[in-house]
Amino acid sequence: MITATTVDAKGQSCPGPLVSLAKALQKAAPGDLFELLATDPGSRSDVPSWADLSGNELLESSTLEDGTYRYLIRKAA
Amino acid sequence: MIEVAITEERAELAASFADLLQRVEALEAGAATQIVKKNKLTIIAWGGDLDRIWPTTILATTAAASGMESSVFFTFWGLFAIVKPGVRITGENWMQKMMSVMNPGSAQKAKLSHYQFLGAGPAMFKKLADDHRVAKPEELIATAQDLGVRLIPCQMTMDLLGLRREDLLDGLEEPIGAATAIAEMRDAAVSLFI
Numbered sequence: 001m002i003t004a005t006t007v008d009a010k011g012q013s014c015p016g017p018l019v020s021l022a023k024a025l026q027k028a029a030p031g032d033l034f035e036l037l038a039t040d041p042g043s044r045s046d047v048p049s050w051a052d053l054s055g056n057e058l059l060e061s062s063t064l065e066d067g068t069y070r071y072l073i074r075k076a077a
Numbered sequence: 078m079i080e081v082a083i084t085e086e087r088a089e090l091a092a093s094f095a096d097l098l099q100r101v102e103a104l105e106a107g108a109a110t111q112i113v114k115k116n117k118l119t120i121i122a123w124g125g126d127l128d129r130i131w132p133t134t135i136l137a138t139t140a141a142a143s144g145m146e147s148s149v150f151f152t153f154w155g156l157f158a159i160v161k162p163g164v165r166i167t168g169e170n171w172m173q174k175m176m177s178v179m180n181p182g183s184a185q186k187a188k189l190s191h192y193q194f195l196g197a198g199p200a201m202f203k204k205l206a207d208d209h210r211v212a213k214p215e216e217l218i219a220t221a222q223d224l225g226v227r228l229i230p231c232q233m234t235m236d237l238l239g240l241r242r243e244d245l246l247d248g249l250e251e252p253i254g255a256a257t258a259i260a261e262m263r264d265a266a267v268s269l270f271i
Contacts, residue, residue: 013211015139019220022142054144 004033010068014042018050021073025056030077033059038069047071112263117146119265121258125154125180127187127199127214133271134184134217140267141224148250148265149221150258152231156238158184158214159228159246168239176238184214222248229253229261 007024009017017038024034036047051058051073060072118140122133133149140147151159160167160182167177192198206213212220222228230245232252262268
C-alpha cells in the first residue's frame with residue numbers, strides 16, 4: 001500500500017501552494033505520491049498547468065466537503 | 078552500346094550524389110544558425126516598483142517550482158530591489174547618493190507606481206497580502222534563491238549607480254552585461270521585460 005504525503009497549503013495564495021508542493025517534491029523519490037490541500041481557487045487551473053509544465057502526474061482533483069481542493073500528484077520518474 | 082549506357086548511368090549517379098551533398102551542406106549550415114530554446118524563463122527586471130517586483134518574483138518562483146530553468150536580470154530601478162535591507166546610502170558621488178536616497182534599497186522598501194500615498198499605499202497592499210497569505214517580494218526572493226532561480230545583477234547599472242557587490246543581497250550570480258543578458262533571453266522559451 002502506497003501512502004501519499006500530505007502537503008497542507010490551505011490559506012496560501014498564488015504561488016504558495018505550488019511552491020510548497022515543489023519543495024516537498026524536491027526531497028521525494030520518483031513515483032512518490034502527494035496529496036495537496038489548498039483553498040486558493042486559482043489552484044484549480046494552476047495545479048494542472050504546473051503538472052503540465054513540470055511533467056509530474058496529476059492523478060485526481062476533487063473538492064472536499066468543506067470546500068478544500070484536493071489534488072493527488074505522482075512525482076515524475 | 079552497353080559501355081555508353083554504363084557511362085551515362087555513372088554520370089547521372091555522380092550528378093545526383095553532388096546534388097545530395099549540396100543539400101546536406103545546406104542543412105548543416107541551417108542547423109548551425111538555428112536557435113534551440115530551453116524550457117526556461119528569463120525576466121529582465123527593469124522596474125523596482127512594488128507592483129513590478131512582485132509579479133517578477135511570483136513568475137520567477139513559479140517557473141522554478143514548475144521545473145523550468147529560471148533567471149532574473151536586475152537592471153536600472155530593478156537593481157534597488159536586491160539591495161540588502163540594512164544598506165542605506167550608496168554610491169560614491171552626490172548624484173549616486175541622491176539616487177539611493179530617492180530609491181531606498183531592498184524589496185521591503187519598494188514603492189507603488191500608483192497610489193503610493195506617502196507609504197500608505199504599500200502598507201495597505203501588504204496588509205491585504207497578509208490577509209490573503211500572499212508571499213511578499215522579499216520572501217519570494219528568498220524562495221526563488223531556495224528553488225535555484227539565478228538572480229543576476231547588471232554590471233553597467235551597478236557602476237552607474239555606484240552600487241557595490243557588498244551592497245547587494247548575498248547569493249546573487251556574478252554581474253553581467255547586455256550581451257550576456259541577451260544570450261540568457263535567446264535560449265529561454267519565455268522571456269519578459271517587467
